[in-house]
Amino acid sequence: MLRATDVSLSYDEEAVFRDLSIEVGEGEVVAVIGPSGVGKTTLLRTLALALEPDEGAVTLDGTDAWAVDEAERLALRRRVGMVFQEASLFDGTVARNVEYGLRVRRSWSDRLASVLRLNGAADAVHESLEVVGLADKTDQPADSLSGGEAQRVSFARALAYEPDALLLDEPTSDLDPRNTAVIEEAIGEARDRGIGVVVATHDMHQAERVADRVAVLLDDGISEIGPTESIFEDPENERTRKFISGELVY
Numbered sequence: 001m002l003r004a005t006d007v008s009l010s011y012d013e014e015a016v017f018r019d020l021s022i023e024v025g026e027g028e029v030v031a032v033i034g035p036s037g038v039g040k041t042t043l044l045r046t047l048a049l050a051l052e053p054d055e056g057a058v059t060l061d062g063t064d065a066w067a068v069d070e071a072e073r074l075a076l077r078r079r080v081g082m083v084f085q086e087a088s089l090f091d092g093t094v095a096r097n098v099e100y101g102l103r104v105r106r107s108w109s110d111r112l113a114s115v116l117r118l119n120g121a122a123d124a125v126h127e128s129l130e131v132v133g134l135a136d137k138t139d140q141p142a143d144s145l146s147g148g149e150a151q152r153v154s155f156a157r158a159l160a161y162e163p164d165a166l167l168l169d170e171p172t173s174d175l176d177p178r179n180t181a182v183i184e185e186a187i188g189e190a191r192d193r194g195i196g197v198v199v200a201t202h203d204m205h206q207a208e209r210v211a212d213r214v215a216v217l218l219d220d221g222i223s224e225i226g227p228t229e230s231i232f233e234d235p236e237n238e239r240t241r242k243f244i245s246g247e248l249v250y
């Protein structure tokens, strides 16, 4: 569904990754793990069609996002949601923040259809807040939320417009165990809805808990990608094994 093929990307001539390939299918969770600064955020932004790779292709259902015109790329981008490490909510209620995702992301025709479907937007807002356990906070001002709650609202905002793919950048790095558990359950819910999820995390246990497949990003590429169990229990690549066991120090 969402696929990067042989992508290379550099900042100021400095390669972040070279010839990297990764894909996520419908209803699948792929975790990207790797040391700090290796390029996990850059990879997610490439998959979100926010960064154009220097080489290679990013395709959504077979359409090469950088080979089509701007309008078509924007339409593809709308089908991919991203949740950043830090929640970026604006002043206003929780509901307004979640609804905002719907308004910005939907195309005009979808918006019109949702106006015709009475209360369609309100339902989507409520449902996605339920997924993150915040349906009772709909009318609360966003600036009164705890950090964990704000992050959950960010997740709800991305979920509300039913993206095909959802990219999560360290979604629980600053959260306590309870908020972390809520987000991990919400990842499962997204998968059950058929959304393809890519989650970048430095927490290997989290990758083990939530992912169907794991990609290990080391130096300038993926050292290994495969089913979660085989990556953690029986990695084929020596560097992967050392990274997993903590022998590879960065």
Ligand SMILES: Nc1ncnc2c1ncn2[C@@H]1O[C@H](COP(=O)(O)OP(=O)(O)OP(=O)(O)O)[C@@H](O)[C@H]1O
Residues within 6 Å of the ligand: 011, 012, 016, 035, 036, 037, 038, 039, 040, 041, 042, 043, 202
């Ligand atoms: N806009 C930019 N301009 C120049 N260099 C950048 C830019 N963004 C990121 N980098 C560099 O690219 C490398 C990869 O950064 P990136 O944020 O993708 O890593 P990461 O794996 O997500 O890190 P972390 O786990 O610490 O968040 C880093 O060396 C970073 O300093």
